[in-house]
Amino acid sequence: MRGFCLDVRGPYACFTRPEMKVERVSYDVITPSAARSVFDAVLWKPAMRWRITKIEVLAPIRWASVRRNEVGKVASERVIFIEDERQQRASLILRDVRYRLHAYFDYILPEKRGNVFNPVPEWLHDQEEVQEFKADESEAKYAAMFERRAKKGQCFTQPYLGCREFASDFRLVVQSNDNEPEPINESRDLGWMLYDLDYSNGDAPQPMFFRARMDKGVVTVPDLNSEEVRR
Numbered sequence: 279m280r281g282f283c284l285d286v287r288g289p290y291a292c293f294t295r296p297e298m299k300v301e302r303v304s305y306d307v308i309t310p311s312a313a314r315s316v317f318d319a320v321l322w323k324p325a326m327r328w329r330i331t332k333i334e335v336l337a338p339i340r341w342a343s344v345r346r347n348e349v350g351k352v353a354s355e356r357v358i359f360i361e362d363e364r365q366q367r368a369s370l371i372l373r374d375v376r377y378r379l380h381a382y383f384d385y386i387l388p389e390k391r392g393n394v395f396n397p398v399p400e401w402l403h404d405q406e407e408v409q410e411f412k413a414d415e416s417e418a419k420y421a422a423m424f425e426r427r428a429k430k431g432q433c434f435t436q437p438y439l440g441c442r443e444f445a446s447d448f449r450l451v452v453q454s455n456d457n458e459p460e461p462i463n464e465s466r467d468l469g470w471m472l473y474d475l476d477y478s479n480g481d482a483p484q485p486m487f488f489r490a491r492m493d494k495g496v497v498t499v500p501d502l503n504s505e506e507v508r509r
Contacts, residue, residue: 281331281382282424283453286316288446290342291439292371296472296485302369304440306466307335307492310499311474312440313379316448319437321424325415327384333497334378334461342373375439378451378458383424385417425450461495468492473499473507484509 286308293305293312310330317328350365351358427433428450439446451458468490475483488506490497500506 280421281380282317282428283381283451284316284320284379284428285336285376285449285451285458286313286379286437286439286446287337287376288439288444290371290373290444291375291441291446292369292444293440293472301367302371304369304371305471306339306372306468307490307497308333308375308377308379308439309472311472313377313381314474316379316437316446317381317383317424319433319435320428320448321420322434323420325386326420327386328381329384329502330379330381330499332380332499334380335376335464335492335495335497336378336459336461337374337376338462339464340373342371344369344371371444372439378461383420385420463494465493465495466491468497474502476509 291304291308292302293307293309294302295305310333313330313333314328317330345366345368348365348367349358349360350363428448431448433448437446437448438444470487471490473486473488476486477483486502487508488500488504
């Protein structure tokens with residue numbers, strides 16, 4: 279399966295370090311989980327699971343310190359009085375960011391999708407029609423769907439950079455295009471970075487981490503089953 283590449287940019291971003299309990303402090307670059315959410319925003323289906331392979335940093339790493347009003351409660355069915363729950367917190371965020379994200383998706387067979395999704399519509403009862411519908415389910419179908427949507431700039435939800443208020447623009451990168459900018463010429467150890475959440479135990483998802491390093495503006499993301507990914 280060939281991969282896809284998105285050019286993502288935005289005026290602000292915040293990929294919050296989990297060890298910071300009160301004040302928000304961003305990682306130096308986008309995390310694999312945040313990068314995956316951009317691809318999910320363009321196209322997510324129960325038959326797909328996006329895998330980030332490489333992150334290229336195209337803009338210098340710049341910081342900004344801001345103070346923001348946040349709500350101290352999780353949204354629920356009960357009414358929340360904002361004035362009673364408002365909290366002012368300082369945040370150390372990134373500004374003027376731009377990344378080139380490389381990813382591919384795993385195609386999940388219908389019989390392995392569990393009870394999350396039934397690929398056959400309820401109105402289909404004839405067995406021949408059911409088999410014909412299933413035959414249309416293929417990896418190529420979803421790849422063409424993503425490419426078509428990304429070229430048109432379509433998305434199911436607005437992609438964002440860490441926090442929902444930091445919306446981002448995206449563009450599908452054509453691999454044959456030689457006019458793309460080069461990654462920044464900077465290398466640094468980024469320390470332990472959040473890889474993603476392990477949802478194998480649905481009631482208690484567990485965070486996964488890996489030791490990230492940026493070499494000349496490129497962060498190589500290990501495979502999910504690699505020994506480099508720690509749970």
